[in-house]
Amino acid sequence: MAKKQIIVPQILKGTREFGPEEMQKRSSVMQKMIEVFARFGYAAIETPILNPAETILGKYGEEGDRLTYAWEDNGGRRIALPYDLTVPVARFVAANWRTLSLPFKQYMIQRVWRAEKPQKGRLREFYQCELNVIGTRSLMADAEIAKVAAEVFCAVGLPDVVIRVNSRRLLDAVLDKFSVPQEKKIEVIRNIDKLDKAGREKVTEALRQEGIKNSEELMTLLEPAESNEETMKKFLAFDLSELNEFFSLCREYAIPEEMLQFDPSLARGLDYYTGIVYEVVEKGKEGGALCAGGRFDDLCSMFSEQPFPGVGVAFGFERMMLSLEERGLLNNSAGSTRVMVANFGKETEAGCIGMLNELTQNGISAEMYLEASKLEKQMKYADKKRIPFVVMCGSDELAKGEVKIKIMATRKQKSIPQNQLVSYLNGYSSR
């Protein structure tokens, strides 16, 4: 017989797969985020992964379209995968706003796709988490989103972050003062947005080439001062009422003062932002934002004539996981199974399974080793799965109505009456 062809079990570059341990870490971080969202009244929605191409394409210009996975299906329909979560959310709201509670407080956690050349930190398939309040012009919404972001970073274990804040309205007024013509503004804003990566010199030069005469002076004005108060003072010639009210609301929401930085150079490249914009970065760390967003006046305008003002942020879940990993904050805690019942073969099988039933019925996560292998092999399995307790009940113990419990961390073991097993384990967790 010809040798059977074996297919290499590889995955596509730029995609990832996760085994039990990594999944446990990821779920635990996601759960903490979801807990914060729910605590502030945000609800999950879900939108399709397969989309009619026209609902996804054409929103981010040529570059975005090139990086969108799109193809024609067997029925000649153009299909596209989400490039980010903003467009799917906008489409959802435009289609369903009549039945939603407005303002609509929503979050969505889902994979998105980019037809990129994969490299470090740049994946083809990755998770994003988008959080929005849609349907209100109230600045309370802007402050609340900042509050939720602050709480998320504390909850996941990254409290050393700074929420950089600016106002697109202020930036607009500043550009007016520097005689930047309306049609050049978005290009100028995109250049300023590159400040972190390109550095001040290059941005100043780029602005000069755009025809801004006082680009040096502009960049000096946009530089944040030592404190938020000092920075504010630089803009006394401008209308600061929006920013003042925002910061005052943030104080009412009890966002720690040191977490907020007024940064007049913060621009955010996307052109749909119209008011407060923010970006969350780790203190004293270069590199991209962990979370970013801002206020928009009509996010849904491609799908509806109805105006939907709102404010939203996207959390970079993968980047957050990287930061937590780097800081050693994703330790291998116990696995999901608390107790393994050792397997001593046919003779004691019924008794051991009976014990297993008692454990699981009492809500204790337990499993019996599925084969009557050598005890050493069974113990290795328990160690690898990080199971904290092994229960042993051979024919001697069964006859005496006893069980041996081995505490895997200390390797110590003790015998207790079988009918005290559940209460022993429940007691152990409360010590």
Added chain:
Amino acid sequence: MAKKQIIVPQILKGTREFGPEEMQKRSSVMQKMIEVFARFGYAAIETPILNPAETILGKYGEEGDRLTYAWEDNGGRRIALPYDLTVPVARFVAANWRTLSLPFKQYMIQRVWRAEKPQKGRLREFYQCELNVIGTRSLMADAEIAKVAAEVFCAVGLPDVVIRVNSRRLLDAVLDKFSVPQEKKIEVIRNIDKLDKAGREKVTEALRQEGIKNSEELMTLLEPAESNEETMKKFLAFDLSELNEFFSLCREYAIPEEMLQFDPSLARGLDYYTGIVYEVVEKGKEGGALCAGGRFDDLCSMFSEQPFPGVGVAFGFERMMLSLEERGLLNNSAGSTRVMVANFGKETEAGCIGMLNELTQNGISAEMYLEASKLEKQMKYADKKRIPFVVMCGSDELAKGEVKIKIMATRKQKSIPQNQLVSYLNGYSSR
């Protein structure tokens, strides 16, 4: 200015989107399933959605390939979306078995895709949930999977199910007895698998056309009797040791007797099953299975020369949701927000946000209405979001250090001291 083009915010036929209420129902069912899996020591894994086409195609024959979403990306790579979760799991195990705890107890919940013509109950994008033990020949694994399935259906609120059980080994021996040649067996099994949908007459006829002379007699033999014992008696001429041990293990696992039916006509169409097979159906209800699977000897053989015997089932999450919906078991319980703080405008804003902070800091899910709208509008919002409590604190109340609490279900309201708000609400949940 030309009128802006509005894109219809539609979704692709055969895909679905879920708003907050539906998401809450779905998550709650999923959570119950996950809780059972974890309680029995099963861990989540996750595999990519974008796959090299060769890892997905060619596993289900022409029909499967035709229904798989596959396309060529910009770099000329053939990409495919998962058609089911069995192949991704097999690929994952073949790629990672050296680092896994074996036997590997795993589950995966994820969307899969079929390039179908959508119709009632047939979607292009839907959730599946796959549960497997891989790497053991122990019949305990077969019984454990049945136990977990039984527990899942009890946990989600569908305890009136029957787990129909058969053995491919027995079926094989029966076909030998009826002189079915080896090369015709899989076709015969596929025909028997259609019994539920096609009816006995058509299957008997199809078998006759396959050349089985005693097809009438065969179908009579395969008919289950009144009780499992009676059915067993029909097969005394065959080796029943596997089935006997399986049912005996099921009794040790305390699976309710009435949940298990030995059904010798159960075949399961897929040709990779080699031992015990099962199918979970609702009692007294026609229609497809809610869960199905069985034992396989080498699930991973397309990806590895290593043998990976195991046993697994796939739960049809969407079908389970439909059943729960039909039975009215997905009622609209309270939303995720417990308390809404009413908004009375600027003057009382700081005080009200302070109260909101106290609630959320104490783990009580709360939100303040984001605009100082008319109270009636705010109450409508609370009703629509099914928020059980509304807290009102105008300038009078603030001055007196009081708050008004309105219990939305009864429309009753009472005043309490502000500093008792958290303990009042915590006490309320324990009444």
